[in-house]
Amino acid sequence: MKQSEGLFYKMKKYKERVHLLLSLIKNYYVDCKLFYKHSNIFKQDTFGKIEALIILRYHSLEKGFLHDSIRYEFGKNVVIELAKLLKREDVIANCNRSQITAAYMVMCNYYTAHSEKNVDISSYYPKSDFDFFSNMLALNFLSVNDQQATSYFDNSDKDFYHFSKSRCSMRDFTGEMVSFETIEKVIEIAKTAPSVCNRQPVKVYFVEDKKIIDSVFAIQKGLKGYSDNVSQLFVVVSNRNYFYKVGERSQLFIDGGIFVMNLLYALHYYKIGACPAHWGFNTDTDQQIKKLLNMKEAEKVICLVPIGIPQNKFKTTLSLRRSNDEILKRIT
Numbered sequence: 001m002k003q004s005e006g007l008f009y010k011m012k013k014y015k016e017r018v019h020l021l022l023s024l025i026k027n028y029y030v031d032c033k034l035f036y037k038h039s040n041i042f043k044q045d046t047f048g049k050i051e052a053l054i055i056l057r058y059h060s061l062e063k064g065f066l067h068d069s070i071r072y073e074f075g076k077n078v079v080i081e082l083a084k085l086l087k088r089e090d091v092i093a094n095c096n097r098s099q100i101t102a103a104y105m106v107m108c109n110y111y112t113a114h115s116e117k118n119v120d121i122s123s124y125y126p127k128s129d130f131d132f133f134s135n136m137l138a139l140n141f142l143s144v145n146d147q148q149a150t151s152y153f154d155n156s157d158k159d160f161y162h163f164s165k166s167r168c169s170m171r172d173f174t175g176e177m178v179s180f181e182t183i184e185k186v187i188e189i190a191k192t193a194p195s196v197c198n199r200q201p202v203k204v205y206f207v208e209d210k211k212i213i214d215s216v217f218a219i220q221k222g223l224k225g226y227s228d229n230v231s232q233l234f235v236v237v238s239n240r241n242y243f244y245k246v247g248e249r250s251q252l253f254i255d256g257g258i259f260v261m262n263l264l265y266a267l268h269y270y271k272i273g274a275c276p277a278h279w280g281f282n283t284d285t286d287q288q289i290k291k292l293l294n295m296k297e298a299e300k301v302i303c304l305v306p307i308g309i310p311q312n313k314f315k316t317t318l319s320l321r322r323s324n325d326e327i328l329k330r331i332t
Contacts (some may be wrong), residue, residue: 004265010018023246031249036273043236051099057082058103061110065144066171067225075110078123084108086133095136098110102320104133109143143318149310153271157221158163167268167314169275173308175229177208178272183232189266195255201242202259202302212292213306222277222302227306234305235289236260240298256302267307277304 036042057078064074085091086103094100111130114121137321147170155166183206193199207213210231217227236259238252258275267274279289279301289301 020246024249027246027249035281047094050085050088050091051094051097054082054085054103055099057085058099059319061106061319062143063115064321065109066315066317068315069111072114072117073121076124077270078112079107079121079214083125083129086136087129092136097324098320098322101137102318104136105141105318105320106143107133108137115243120302139319141318144315145318147310147314147316147326149314152273152310153268155188156268156271160270163268164265167264168319170273170310170314170316171223171226171275171306171312172314173226173229173231173273173306174311175231175307177231178309182272186263186270186272189269190259190263193255193259196243196248196251197241199255201239201252201255203237203239203299204263205237205295207233207235207293215292216289216304217277219285219292220277220279223275223306226275230306230308232307234263234307235293236263236302236305237295237299238302239296240300252300253302260303260305263305267305272307274305274307277306279303289312 012044040052044050044053046264060078061075061082064070082103086107091100108130111121111125111127111133113126145168152166153169155162157163158166187204190204191200193201193202207216208231213230213233214227216233216235217223217230217256223230236256238256240252243249243251260267264274289295290297290299295301
């Protein structure tokens, strides 16, 4: 009897595992299908996708203005592509949306920056385009903000409204090391981030080996021109071991993302500059950083966060935020 009960139990567990595996495959298939249909990778057939392309391109131009001495005619191909997008009828019809406005501003600032230095860009950006984009603008701001280290952290100990609005990504570090004592204080705050059922799946690799840091950014390729003075780097990862259900297949990114935001606020509170650098790569690239940092197989990189002491003077992108009516949908 006991033997038959043991066999029944094993068969039951086997059936449950097969069911879970099939459920996992089905859910990932649906995820794949929806990502194929609605992401920008294969088709650009909705206004949302076009707006996403515009944001990607205008932000790359914004970052080109961060250097003290800009490289004139930078992003030539991006300018050409962005100009075409900004002259689409559906984009013109939505010119009052925050991100379309921001793109028009960046394009106007790009033309003005070259015109003031008598740099001829008419071969790829004619004045007629500049006039058109200028007429579309309801607002007029510079694409970058000039910052000073002495005032950048003025609101870091104020009420949360002013504190949160004063934090932004900065990339110009002195190379000076932040003490490990301060780093531990930062983590004390960061780890208060909520996670599903308080499982706390997040781990932080804190890298101070300059060769490894340079190798990481050689893989990531998103901090070109700024990585020389990065002496310390957080690599935030989530561990898949802590998730129990098929429905939690994306929870590692949610918990990891919440932790990253808490980390950025903690760094700002302690007057440490930071710039979250994305890690949206395929599995082959994942394996490169895993090998480099000797990570566990179960761990998934969520974000890179280079940190440091800001230089005396530096620039940050405008990064205009969406208006509330673009984000907030009230259901009554």
